[in-house]
Amino acid sequence: MDCVFRITAVLAGQAADVTVVGRDAAGRELQLALPRTSAQGLEVGLLLVLHLSAHVVPDLAPEP
Numbered sequence: 001m002d003c004v005f006r007i008t009a010v011l012a013g014q015a016a017d018v019t020v021v022g023r024d025a026a027g028r029e030l031q032l033a034l035p036r037t038s039a040q041g042l043e044v045g046l047l048l049v050l051h052l053s054a055h056v057v058p059d060l061a062p063e064p
Contacts, residue, residue: 001051001052001053002049002052003024003049003050003051003052004024004047004048004050005022005023005047005048005049006023006046006047006048007022007042007044007045007046007047008023008044009021010039012036012039016035016036017034017035018034018036018039019031020032020039020042020048030048032048
């Protein structure tokens with residue numbers, strides 16, 4: 001599943017991480033904390049496209 005968010009804010013303070021805020025077409029908001037190196041070049045107005053998938057890993061599956 002792909003999710004598309006337009007970046008509405010890039011918040012970089014004294015912390016090691018940068019918070020990227022985005023909003024999708026339905027008005028849902030996303031806040032994502034990223035290391036500064038991963039957030040380089042991100043700016044308000046850009047599109048953030050996330051690909052989400054869930055996988056079962058047998059060795060990591062919870063016990064019944």
